Amino acid sequence: MDAVAEYLFLSLPQSADAKEWLEQQLNSGKSPIYQLKFPDFQIGTLDSLIQESEELSKIDLLLVLAISKVVDILSNVLETPTGSFSNKVVNSKLVLDYVEKFQWNTSKYRLDNPVTQLVKVIADEALVLDSDVRASYQSYQTAKLNFLAADRKKNGDLSIKSLHEIVRPEQFVLNSDHLITVLIAVPKSLVDDFKKTYETLTQFVVPRSAELISSDSEYSLFGITLFKKYQQEFYSAAREKKWHPRTDFTYLEEVLDNLRKEFDMTRAAETKTKNDLIRLARTAYSDIFSCWVHIKTLRVYVESVLRYGLPPKFDFFLIKFTANSLKDVSKVKKELIAKFGYLGGNQHSQNQNLHEYASLVDTEYDPFVIYELPIV
Template identity: 65%
Template sequence: MEPLAKYFALSLPQSVNAQEWLENELNGGKVPLYNLKVPDFQIGTLDSLVQESEELGKLDSQLAGSVAKIVEILESVTETSSARSVQGRDVLDYLENFNWNSSKYRLGKSIIDLVRLISNEALTLDGDVRAAYQSYQNAKSNFLAADRKRNGDLSIKSLHEIVKPEHFVLDSENLTSVLVAVPKNLVKEFKDSYETITQFVIPRSAIEVAHDQEYFLYSVTLFKKYEQDFINQAREQKWHPRTDFVYSEENLNNLRKEFDLSKATEVKSKNDLIRLTKTAYSEIFAALIHIKVIRVYVESVLRYGLPPQFDYYLVKFDRQNLKNFTKAKKELLAKFGYLGGHGFSNNQSLHEYASLVDTEYEPFVLYEINIV
């Protein structure tokens, strides 16, 4: 799915004075630039930051996948692209004017505690969405089955709105009535032979109950002793005995209720899912950005050292200039690649060391944010 927008989350040492160049030179000064507000966190030891860095990378990817799945579910259920909202604000506005939620995630906590708190809430909500989606899929499947019974042809559809008491022999010890759906091209053959395909079929007992474009539905009366033999012979003739239908008022009432109940269940589970996915998008996206901010901070400390003196930016690419995304990244690497040492210099060749370099590793702190 094409993103609504893409961003670079970028961290650079204050000493490089990057803002003027980013505003005026990056992509010819044609990409919007925002300051990303990253608070100072309780750092702990550098060893703990290294461990957190790896965990943050996995969690970042997991939450981004969760957000994408929620959007996929929401669009499949609503069949439309609705405006993305995060905590009552447009999603782009939320990101571009991000403020750390200090009332929910107190900055006095350690980074590991913040990560655990944010991730547990988000992943629990992700599980709730997946369970609700499965529940909706089951309800939808049940409704479609009921709908096929209601709107299919006479060989498969529910007959509760079609049959009437006069189409059956009721309360007889010896006689029974069998419903048979006969293809239109076999009606004449049926009328000529139904009385003789087995013993003790009541002559001239076939009653036309209904017909559609494909079938005529008949009720045939015979002795109960020969019911199964009649059914077997009817199938041999390529008729369709409706053995799934037994006439009783209780059955009829249950069948009448089935469609309405399955429809009501499908509608309720769908509405519940839509409400939950909208809430989940808001909360999990907010969690994702909080994790992204922690990740930018942790990686900045590991890359640039202490004390934390970094500038943080968001570089925006909307749908009109997504084509400039790769070009801008190359310009950033050309301008700030020296921060990663000679291995990232345009004038240096990695030669035999190339395989040792992480191809996803950037010479400065740079992460992508896709808004879907």
């Protein structure tokens, strides 16, 4: 799914002039810059950070897919454009406001827990929600299909239409050990042939038993009485004639009563599952997106420690691109490399081992920490 806005999450070693340059010189000052603060994370050992870096990369991707799925579901159910994000809310804020004013949720993700534990808690929360939305969407799809099937039965032609509002008991032979009345929907163009041949289609068709029950623009529905023994044979011969046996219908009061209720029941079920899904998906979007930004923040922090060393002294910036400026993303990245490319050199690393750790973590090694956060 294409992004309709995007942020670059950028981490740089602390510098007096970095923010000023980003605001005034980067992309000729056209890209809004926001500076956020990292909380004090319990980082553990460098070896554990390398493992968390790999784990964070995988979780980051999973959450991108989860958010895209939720957006797709909401767009399909609400029948709105997938690119419309103006009404998407995260923690009671519009999504762009939430990103630009992001603060770590210390009450939910306590900072006295190590990074390893924080990653697990956040990821588990998001992935459970993703699973719940997918299950709810499947329930809605099933309810929708059931309703559409009931709607076809209610409003379709006589070859598929539910017949509970059409037939009457006096049109059927009931409670007979040997005789049965079957229903055949005959295309209008074949009615004359039907009247001439139905009595001889099989043995023991009751002569002149065909009764016109109903007609629509395409079909005439007839009831024919014959011996039960020849029912299936009659159906097969009717199909060869291009007639449509209504084998789905049996005249029983209990069945008719269920058919009378089917449309209203399936419509109610479709409406309920749709409303339940919309509520869940909106909540899930808010919570999964929040989890994603927390994971992205952790990823930037972990990579910054691996890149720039200890103690952690680096600044966290967001660079914003709207729908009209997405084309500038690659240009901005080139400008950043031109300005801060020296950070990839050995002269920057306070600890040569840290720099080697960093090169092991990212196969596409940038001279600074930078990640994309697309808004879909």
